[in-house]
Amino acid sequence: MPKQVPIVDYLVLGDEPRLVAHKCKECGAIYFDHRNACAKCGKTEFGTKTLGTTGVVVSYAIVHQAAPGVPVPYVSSVVNLDDGGYVKCNVVNVEPQPDKVSLGMKVQLTTFVAGIDDEGTEVVCFGFEPV
């Protein structure tokens, strides 16, 4: 099996890939990037939180115009996770048509290989697919 790397560092690969966020120890706010201090409460101590894998689509747009090389159309979305947290992602494994995607649709985390580099390393991307 070729070597794999995640597309972003908050996607943790393994038998069951998960999204892992930084969590403010004071107020519980979560972030996908490292913050110098919490943007909500200002405290500086963070732990980690493994996020849930199911949620609902609270907004989407079907993107037809993008930068060169980006395959279109695709579904850009925000998913509100059942166990808390919002994730920006694509809705995948669905036809990118207004009558196939719906607001409030239940979705779950999935991963897939999105590319391979000059050394044969695969990049693994995540998305959310209809349950």
Added chain:
Amino acid sequence: MSDAVWVLGASMTKIGRYLDKDLIDLASEATLNALSDGGVTIHDMEILAAGAAFSNGFGQALQKQIGQTGIPVYNVTNACATGATAVRTVYMSIKAGESDMGLAVGAEQMGKMGLLAGNAPRSDKHVYEPSGRYGSVLGTDGWLGSATMPAVFGQAGMEYAYQNDGVGFEQFAKVAEKNHMHSTLNPLAQYQKAFSLEEIMEARVISYPNTLPMCCPTGDGAAAIVLVSEAKLKTLSLEQQKRAVKISASVLNSDPWTEEGQVLPDVNTLTRNAARQAYETAGLGPQDLDLVELHDCFATAELIHYDNLELCEPGGAGAFIDSRAPWRDGSMPVNVSGGLLSKGHPIGMTGAANIFEITTQLRGEAGDRQIEGAKVGLAHVIGLGSACAVHILEKAAA
């Protein structure tokens, strides 16, 4: 005596794509016309605040074309709220008693800039190395959602549709139908072409629910505003006093922390906060407004701002556009200039151009697009990131 700040002069260039003029030429044109409109010269100005979102040292470059008088120059940027930030900078200086008269200029030359974000071409020919704040190994736009503006604002609109009944593709499209129709009366608009609702809904999709005529164009233009203290205004001619327009509220804020705002720009909370503060400062409410120029960078954006600016019942933006209330002959005219969708949206210019439009309407000088008897108007802009400015202007006696 009131310490209000007034608009003394205002001007904007026609928005378009100027191949024969540069940014400073456009800014010079707007500035000289605004000074002339106010019956003053650059030598009367005690402060200059200048903004062009994609430029450095813009204010000083402008001075070299129209007058190097040695006054302080503040070069400001706040994305699409840049022009309004320039106006507010001069406003604060006058409020602070540091100056009696000042000049605010917003300009941009964009040409055919296309999508403004999520623009990096994708290439797979490299070795994956994590970089940046998210440790990403490749450009994530298109893999993990989209940062392109038509998608971001499309999603903002769809979230409103998720939370409220009676909002969908057709309601968003109706916003564009209205603004394109309004622009046919505005000779300063980049486009002055009406589209039927059907044409808008069947047009090329950029990011559903936004089709091409539901997205603002890129363009070139400049707007300039001359501000004056009330004390100084009272020393000027009766004609100048008569045409001056009172700034009853000037608010600029940023987006407070919200949970979802960490992954999708939250353009609602700061607009709601700014509107509330502006109404309170002015001692007015939305029911007192005769017209509104709001930040319709996309049709989806205008619809949600009906609610954010309290122009409609909470959750009622769909019914509001269905009732034609925001049309120029409706109960709450919105974007009678044609809005960003059709008047155009040179980034740094917009916040000053909106104030020009309200000023012109309150003076009764808006020609074919005049809203008869307009006495109170509101100008709203958002620079993504985010900054929100709300100004309430009033026709009043100095």
